[in-house]
Amino acid sequence: MELFAPRALAAILGEMFGGLLWVAAATAALALALCLLALRRGVRWRLALRGAAAFGALVAAGVLAALPGFTNATHADLAGALDWLIWGVVGLGVGLAAALAVLPMLALALGERADAPARRPQRGAASSLR
């Protein structure tokens, strides 16, 4: 159907979020770049994942609590499987997005693994140590 064509969906999202879409795209690009940087540095992913998961869970819980109110409704208005499914998918989706956004920052902040490969010294830095 025409409404579900990618171009139509993009137009509707553009009308819905306006400039926020660019902010979201920039955030995603930044998160990706930081992720690549973290991968190069050999950071402590496991610890970062735990932290990001906890943050994502908090965000998801907040969204699940606030979502009906955001639509001028209450939890009492949710009726049937469809409503609860959409409510859950939106809450978990936002939580997952928040976790993914914070993961590389957290990973970089927590520092490198003890067994991380030593980084190649920079030329200028090497000469100054002599």
Add this chain to the structure above:
Amino acid sequence: MPGPALAPLNRRDLVRLAVAAGVAAPVAGAARAQPLRTPARVVIAGAGAAGLTMASKLSRLLEGARITLIGARTAHWYQPGFTMVASGVWPATKVVSETADYIAPGVTWVRADVAAFEPEAKRVVATDGSTHPYDALVVATGCTLEWSRIEGMDPTLIGREGIASVYAGPEGAAATWRVLQRFMETGGVALHGRPPTEMKCAGAPLKGALLWDARLREAGTRGRAELHYFTPFRNLFAVAPVHAKVLELFAARDIAFAYDHTLTAVDPAARTATFRTPDGPKTLRYDYLHVVPPMAAPQPVRESALAWGSGPFAADGWVEVNRDTLQHPRFPEVFAVGDVAGVPRGKTAASVKTQAPVAAANLVSFLAGEQLEAAYNGYTSCPLITRPGRAMLVEFDYEGRLTPTFPFIDPLAEHWVPWVMKDRLLGPIYRAMLHGSI
């Protein structure tokens, strides 16, 4: 089918031009790969939802055409949001924007209304005195609210004497909420209903009755209020399954209703409303009266040869069109879209969204000298709000068949998801429609 008189090229030249540009003979009903090159003069009468959408669509489908949009109103009203304002969910400012924000590039906007249609001469006269000859005309003037057909009724009464109406613009919707708030405190008798004419969004009065019942329950004053709904017809909604569902809802909410009742007079001082019934006039006292005025085509349409001459759409002067192609049968260069089109149903923003691509594609085919392939099936949608937070997404066609866009949503079940669509999603879809993006 007679061809259009195009200046300076004739239809055959245009077809050759189109072939040369590689745009002739598109797949039936499909969008053109490239715009049609044409010097045609296209006039769009009306700068509301239908007119703006047609201007946006045609500006994408035609290259070199002179598209003129005629409409005086500088503020654009998002009319599907009026019930949200009238029930205190949205502020009135949320349904008002600028017409200029939706005018497509290259479209000339004449800030005047249409004073006269002269289809025999293929021109339109505007209220500023300017005349606009055309090779193709889109009539999208919307409809007029005929308050004067109710004796004693005047739109300036809305917001006073217990009189409300969501149809009187954003201010009328906001005034309706104020009147309702007072009624929620005092209680009493509330009268709702619909007019005997064709009307825009026939679900709105039903939504009103249900929403205001919900508001009274929230306020804890429902026990002090009597709600009544009156219809001139023998049903509450013209689509049978929806009628059955509304009967069920009215029974559950203790909303009384009566058929064969047409509001004919209002006495604001005495707070009485008079209805025409098969048993003669019936006068009822009210504390809250929601007036839905009779609706008709604007006078310049009614007085022109464009209006239906006979049949169910003649009395109120709706534009005669083929209900499938939206093309005028006697003036083939004329198409009608939106409220003014004399077709069954089809007087909602959702109808415009479905009609506009059909009318635009057929108008382009007409200019190209091709067969008209696109067809409108009568699609109309009504997010029937049953209380703040819940709605039913009712969609149907000419035949009264339910045509759900989302097969996983039961159109006759009250859910939060359709409410979310009404509250958050339909506005962006509407704006995308005005911009011609969908």
